[in-house]
Amino acid sequence: MSAAPGTSDAGSSDAGRGPSDSGAAPRLPGAEHIDEVRRSVVLETTVRLVFHTVLVFGLYLLFAGHNQPGGGFVGGLVAGCAFVLRYIAGGRAALQAAVPVDPGLPLGLGLVLATGTGITAWLFGGQFLESGIRTLELPVLGTVKATSALAFDTGVFLVVVGLVLGALRTLGAEAER
Amino acid sequence: MLALLALHLALAFLAPAAGARLGRNVFLLVALAPAVSAVWAGAQAAAVLDGRPPVQTTAWVPGLGLSLDLRMDALSLLMVILVSGIGTLVFLYCARYFPADQAGVGRFAGVLTAFAGAMLGLVLADDLILLYVFWELTSVTSWLLIGFDDEDAESRRAAQQALLVTALGGLTMLVGFVLIAQQAGTASLSAILAEPPTGGTVAVALLLVLVGAFTKSAQVPFHPWLPSAMAAPTPVSAYLHAAAMVKAGIYLVARLAPAFAVIGLWRPVVITVGLATMLVGGWRALRQDDLKRLLAFGTVSQLGFLMVLLGAGTREAALAGAALLLAHGLFKATLFLTVGVIDHSTGSRNLRELSGVGRRMPVLAVAATLAALSMAGVPPLLGFISKEAAYEAFLHGSGPDLVVFAVLFLGSVLTAAYSARFLWGAFVAKPGVAPTEVHTPSPGLLAPVVVLGAAGLLLGLAPQGADPLVQAYADSYGMPPEVEHLALWHGLTAALGWSALTLLLGAALFARREPVLSMQRRAGRVLGLVDAGRSYASTLTLLDRLALRVTVLVQTGSLPVYLGTVLVTVVVLPGSALLLATQITGDLRAWDRPLQAVVAVVITVAAVATARAHRRFTAVLTIGAVGYGIAVLFVLQGGPDLALTQFLIETLTLVLFMFVLRRLPANFTRQSMRTGQGVRLAISLAVGTFVTAAVLVSGQARTAPPASQAYLDQSLPDGGGRNVVNVVLVDFRGFDTLGEITVLVVAAMGIASLVLAGRSRRSPRAEGETSLTAATGQALDEPGTPAPERVG
Numbered sequence: 001m002s003a004a005p006g007t008s009d010a011g012s013s014d015a016g017r018g019p020s021d022s023g024a025a026p027r028l029p030g031a032e033h034i035d036e037v038r039r040s041v042v043l044e045t046t047v048r049l050v051f052h053t054v055l056v057f058g059l060y061l062l063f064a065g066h067n068q069p070g071g072g073f074v075g076g077l078v079a080g081c082a083f084v085l086r087y088i089a090g091g092r093a094a095l096q097a098a099v100p101v102d103p104g105l106p107l108g109l110g111l112v113l114a115t116g117t118g119i120t121a122w123l124f125g126g127q128f129l130e131s132g133i134r135t136l137e138l139p140v141l142g143t144v145k146a147t148s149a150l151a152f153d154t155g156v157f158l159v160v161v162g163l164v165l166g167a168l169r170t171l172g173a174e175a176e177r
Numbered sequence: 178m179l180a181l182l183a184l185h186l187a188l189a190f191l192a193p194a195a196g197a198r199l200g201r202n203v204f205l206l207v208a209l210a211p212a213v214s215a216v217w218a219g220a221q222a223a224a225v226l227d228g229r230p231p232v233q234t235t236a237w238v239p240g241l242g243l244s245l246d247l248r249m250d251a252l253s254l255l256m257v258i259l260v261s262g263i264g265t266l267v268f269l270y271c272a273r274y275f276p277a278d279q280a281g282v283g284r285f286a287g288v289l290t291a292f293a294g295a296m297l298g299l300v301l302a303d304d305l306i307l308l309y310v311f312w313e314l315t316s317v318t319s320w321l322l323i324g325f326d327d328e329d330a331e332s333r334r335a336a337q338q339a340l341l342v343t344a345l346g347g348l349t350m351l352v353g354f355v356l357i358a359q360q361a362g363t364a365s366l367s368a369i370l371a372e373p374p375t376g377g378t379v380a381v382a383l384l385l386v387l388v389g390a391f392t393k394s395a396q397v398p399f400h401p402w403l404p405s406a407m408a409a410p411t412p413v414s415a416y417l418h419a420a421a422m423v424k425a426g427i428y429l430v431a432r433l434a435p436a437f438a439v440i441g442l443w444r445p446v447v448i449t450v451g452l453a454t455m456l457v458g459g460w461r462a463l464r465q466d467d468l469k470r471l472l473a474f475g476t477v478s479q480l481g482f483l484m485v486l487l488g489a490g491t492r493e494a495a496l497a498g499a500a501l502l503l504a505h506g507l508f509k510a511t512l513f514l515t516v517g518v519i520d521h522s523t524g525s526r527n528l529r530e531l532s533g534v535g536r537r538m539p540v541l542a543v544a545a546t547l548a549a550l551s552m553a554g555v556p557p558l559l560g561f562i563s564k565e566a567a568y569e570a571f572l573h574g575s576g577p578d579l580v581v582f583a584v585l586f587l588g589s590v591l592t593a594a595y596s597a598r599f600l601w602g603a604f605v606a607k608p609g610v611a612p613t614e615v616h617t618p619s620p621g622l623l624a625p626v627v628v629l630g631a632a633g634l635l636l637g638l639a640p641q642g643a644d645p646l647v648q649a650y651a652d653s654y655g656m657p658p659e660v661e662h663l664a665l666w667h668g669l670t671a672a673l674g675w676s677a678l679t680l681l682l683g684a685a686l687f688a689r690r691e692p693v694l695s696m697q698r699r700a701g702r703v704l705g706l707v708d709a710g711r712s713y714a715s716t717l718t719l720l721d722r723l724a725l726r727v728t729v730l731v732q733t734g735s736l737p738v739y740l741g742t743v744l745v746t747v748v749v750l751p752g753s754a755l756l757l758a759t760q761i762t763g764d765l766r767a768w769d770r771p772l773q774a775v776v777a778v779v780i781t782v783a784a785v786a787t788a789r790a791h792r793r794f795t796a797v798l799t800i801g802a803v804g805y806g807i808a809v810l811f812v813l814q815g816g817p818d819l820a821l822t823q824f825l826i827e828t829l830t831l832v833l834f835m836f837v838l839r840r841l842p843a844n845f846t847r848q849s850m851r852t853g854q855g856v857r858l859a860i861s862l863a864v865g866t867f868v869t870a871a872v873l874v875s876g877q878a879r880t881a882p883p884a885s886q887a888y889l890d891q892s893l894p895d896g897g898g899r900n901v902v903n904v905v906l907v908d909f910r911g912f913d914t915l916g917e918i919t920v921l922v923v924a925a926m927g928i929a930s931l932v933l934a935g936r937s938r939r940s941p942r943a944e945g946e947t948s949l950t951a952a953t954g955q956a957l958d959e960p961g962t963p964a965p966e967r968v969g
Contacts, residue, residue: 061821066898069817071906077825084832107922114915131908133897147897149907152914156907159918164829166925170932171836 030097031090040089047089051098054082062157063150072153076160083161087168095168103166110158117152178233178247178301181217185210185294189287196283201275203283207290208268214261214297218254225254226649232303248303248367251649255499256300256428258646259506263420264293266625270514271412273621274521285325289413292318296421300428305354305364308429309347312393315422316343322417323409335405338713342392342402350389350429356382366432370653373436380441386433387446394426394480397454401713404461404473411517414469419509423480424502431487431498435653438490447488452584454481459591463686464697468516468526468603472509475552475595478588479505485581486567492654493661497566499647500640500663504551504559504633511548511629512599515541518622519603523613528602533612535604540623542604544630551633553596553683554589554676557665558637561676564589566663568672586675593683598690640664737853741860748863755870765873773813780806788861792844797834801827818902 028044058079065071087095121130132148188207196203221231230250237243249257268289275282295314302308317340324336358364360374360382373379390396395403403423407414417423430447438444458478465471483505486498518541519534520526535542551560571582606612636643640663647663667673686693733739768774783802790796804827811820888901888909896904906914 065900065903066896066907067900069821069900069902071818071900071903073906074818074821074825077822077829081825081828084829088832103925107925111918111922114918118911118915128912131896145897149896149898149904149911152907152911153903156914156918159921163921163925167833167928170929171833173932 028086028090028094030094033093034091043089047085051082051086054085055079058082058157062153065153066147066149072156073160075153076157077164079157079161080164083165083168087172092169092172095165095172099165103162103169105162106158106165107162110155110160110162112155113158114152114155117148117155121148178231178249179235179245181210181214182294182298182301184213185290185297189291189294192287192290193283196281196286199283200277201272201279201282203286204268204272207286208265208272210290211261211264211268211293211297214257215265218249218257218261221249222254222646225249225251226645228649237307242364243306244304245307246303246365247298247301249301251646252428252431252499252653253300255503255646255650256424257297258503259420259424260293260296260300263506263510263629264296264416266629267412267416267420267510267514268293270415270517270622270625273619274410274412274517281325285322285410288318288321288325289416292322292417292422296425299425303366305358305366305369308366309351309354312350312389312425313344313347315425316340316347316393319343319406319413319417319422322413323406325410325413326408329408332408335402335408339402339406341717342399342713346389346392346399349385349392353382353385353387353389356385370433370436373440375440377441379437380443383433383437383441383443384446386429387443387450390426390429390484391450392426393429394423394484395454395477396426396450396481396484397457398712400454400458400477403477404470407467407469407473411469411513411520414473415510415513415517418473418476419513420506423476424483424506427480427483427487427502430484431495431502431650434488434490434495438488443488444490448485448581451481451484451488452581452588454478454484455588456481456584456591459588459595460697462595463591463598463690464694464701466527466529466602468519468528468531468599469513471528471595471599471602472512472516475592475599476509478592479509479552482567482585482588482592485585486570489570489581490654491570492651493570494567495654496647496651496661496663497563497570499650500559500563500566500643503636503643503647504563507629507633507636508548508551508558508560511544511626511633512552514626514629515545515548515603518618518626521622522615522618525613528598530610531603531607531613532610533604533606534615536606537613537615538618541618541626544623544627545603546600547630547634549596549600551637553593554679556637556676557634559633559640559643560637562637562640562663562665564679565667565672565676566661568675569661569667569670572671572675586679589679590682590686593680594686594690594693597684597687601687637665737857741857744860744864748860748867751871752863752867755867755874770813773810776806776809776813780810790845793838793841794843796845797831797838801831801834804830816902818900 027039027041028048031039031044058075058077058081060075061070061078062072062075063070065075083095083099086098090097118128121132122128124132126132134146136144136146138144188210192203192207195206199206224231230248230253233245233247235245237245271286271289275285292315295311295318299308299311299315302311320336320340323339324332326332354364356378357369357374360376360379361369361372363369392399403418406418409417434443434447438447455478458474458476458481462471462474462478465474479501483498483501486494486501489495489498516526518538519531522538523531523534525531547558551558554561554564567585568582571578571585574582644663768777780803783799783806787796787799787803790799804823808820808823808827811817811823885901888905891909892901892904893899896908898904898908
């Protein structure tokens with residue numbers, strides 16, 4: 001989920017809007033759709049700085065959640081907040097540039113992942129959603145305990161992120177009109 | 178037997194796909210299901226007549242005591258012959274009836290097969306609940322079949338009428354079934370019939386069951402759905418409305434009558450309704466110009482006849498009824514299929530337009546004539562034999578029996594007359610009407626008609642073929658000393674004389690058809706006041722109005738009223754229980770740490786500020802403060818997970834609130850602040866008190882050891898995690914979480930559709946934007962299109 005520049009970057013500097021100064025100061029991709037007077041350099045730069053940190057923190061909470069405070073739900077909310085920041089600073093174009101997918105994708109993917117984890121337990125002869133625990137030796141990370149609950153939690157994470165994205169897009173779009 | 182039902186189901190699911198490839202020949206494939214059933218039933222016939230009915234029991238929902246009990250005795254066998262035997266022929270007929278390029282033929286074949294399966298299950302079911310399930314399945318599938326032509330408003334209306342009427346009856350019947358099963362202590366049909374429960378409850382239950390039977394079998398006053406249902410394709414009429422579905426009510430009455438005819442009002446109700454139906458149907462049939470409607474009213478009339486015979490509860494009447502059941506299935510299906518052929522070959526089924534069709538289609542004319550004569554009761558056809566038996570059953574009784582006989586006689590005269598009208602209308606060359614253009618039907622279309630028509634003749638000439646089956650059913654009334662067999666010739670009996678008189682009067686009624694018609698019209702003006710079809714329509718209108726009234730009353734559209742209703746309910750119901758049941762005891766601490774008190778004060782201040790805020794923005798901020806305050810309390814209690822979640826949710830809520838606030842006025846209106854302030858204050862205080870008390874009481878109401886200790890103990894070994902909260906979420910209560918995230922997904926879709934639907938109503942420009950993507954602004958993806966501006 002990198003902040004890849006939106007596809008619309010090139011053709012966006014048409015008449016009626018000031019020329020984009022993205023060359024001078026690196027600012028939020030997609031934010032050039034906003035009227036120049038309404039943009040805030042400070043906000044955009046700050047968001048550019050913290051966006052990835054917040055996102056990574058959300059992922060950290062997801063992975064750490066099984067043993068420390070956190071989990072898929074909280075992690076998803078934190079990641080969602082990262083997108084909220086992005087939206088506040090750059091409008092929905094900036095959000096679109098950051099996540100060029102339909103919110104339906106994480107929503108559906110998350111639900112499929114969570115349900116799939118439950119069904120996989122069936123395939124291994126367990127109860128629906130019964131946890132499986134494996135201890136793996138990985139080259140760099142050392143001994144890692146992998147639980148099927150992590151897959152389930154990732155599903156939860158994705159659903160929450162999808163919900164936040166969906167709410168931002170629908171309600172945000174409604175507010176921008 | 179279960180395998181047969183499964184075969185129907187499998188073919189029904191297969192049919193839509195097969196239909197795309199095979200076209201109308203898909204019917205040849207799905208005809209396999211009824212054909213196999215019919216062959217199987219034939220193979221079992223010897224055992225059934227011997228008194229060894231095949232029985233099959235499969236557990237279904239053991240927890241509820243439900244099982245798939247199937248059983249085929251003589252009556253079921255008779256019905257299987259109708260359902261699957263005639264069914265097979267109708268399926269074959271379908272394969273040539275529809276045009277080769279008919280759209281949706283696979284779907285139709287699938288539904289028809291599903292119907293055949295449901296009907297088969299209905300007549301085989303040996304359990305009241307199972308019977309009810311199949312009963313409703315036939316209602317639903319017939320709704321789909323009648324409404325096959327779903328672009329035609331008339332079809333849809335007819336389908337809806339059939340569904341509403343039969344489903345209403347079905348539900349009433351279910352209540353009756355439940356009452357009977359309660360009284361009997363079992364839902365098994367054969368067990369109930371072996372030891373029928375008695376008493377007032379059963380008498381009432383039987384009346385409820387009869388409502389179901391009456392609606393399904395189109396008895397007065399529920400009959401109008403059947404003529405309306407003629408909007409269906411003709412094979413559907415032949416199958417559902419002659420052989421199968423409308424016989425379900427008759428079957429139920431025939432099934433219950435041996436045990437229950439003597440209880441309560443059964444006999445008077447069944448006989449009165451049946452006789453009324455017979456007369457109304459015959460009378461209306463006599464004035465129809467549409468051949469199909471003529472047959473439909475004729476069917477109504479015959480169903481009334483069957484209802485009387487099979488519901489009367491005597492062995493003789495039941496014998497006649499069973500014979501008529503078979504005869505009617507044969508001749509009415511033939512006649513419906515005949516109308517289908519005529520419609521197919523001439524493009525009309527109006528008997529005023531048709532002329533000289535008989536000469537152009539002699540084979541069809543002969544088959545139809547056999548069937549119509551059987552319907553009229555002319556020897557040597559099966560219809561004659563069954564009517565003789567019916568006359569015989571009532572002719573020798575006392576006063577009430579003779580009244581019944583008189584009405585049956587009158588009904589049969591009408592039947593003879595409309596049979597003649599049908600033949601005349603369909604086939605005879607009429608003076609002054611140009612001979613109808615006919616294109617010759619294919620032999621595949623004619624064959625089923627001929628087979629059905631010939632069967633009526635064969636069984637008439639050799640009634641020994643049907644006799645054992647009919648006797649076996651009649652034996653459920655006990656064995657009489659002297660068995661009356663079905664026969665073509667009983668000697669010169671009184672019944673024979675009445676039969677001759679019936680035909681004579683029927684012929685006379687037909688000969689003077691024009692004066693009769695004008696008399697009917699005059700009478701119709703008077704009788705029109707009690708038109709059952711119109712009362713159906715006005716009932717629906719009444720229902721609509723009532724629904725509207727209730728909706729207006731309950732759904733005011735005012736958010737404060739909704740919220741108030743919910744809160745008052747909370748206070749009144751659980752609140753009063755709380756007051757009655759418990760009192761607060763034990764030691765109560767004001768706080769664990771003083772900091773909690775400080776936070777509580779902050780929360781309270783923020784809450785009061787929210788209530789007093791004039792600006793919406795202020796209210797959102799202060800309510801956010803309440804939320805953060807609660808999160809701090811969680812931290813103080815040592816719940817980092819909860820606190821973290823609460824903080825994040827609060828933050829997101831704030832942001833989303835901002836979006837919404839941009840579209841709302843900055844201030845609350847003065848009016849909305851003032852109205853009902855006292856009431857609102859009272860409700861708020863009551864809810865607050867209730868919640869506080871509930872928390873205090875429920876905290877002390879523990880009777881079992883807390884579950885949390887087990888969670889703490891099991892978290893690491895079972896869930897593989899040290900964070901109990903998370904392990905509970907993803908493992909111990911994982912199923913709950915799965916449900917919750919499903920709710921989240923639904924909520925996301927709900928937000929999108931609510932917002933977008935509201936938008937497209939406001940600006941038609943945005944129409945069609947209905948998906949989640951819609952709001953992402955597709956303009957961004959198209960270079961050159963100006964991006965939507967931000968409007969402050």
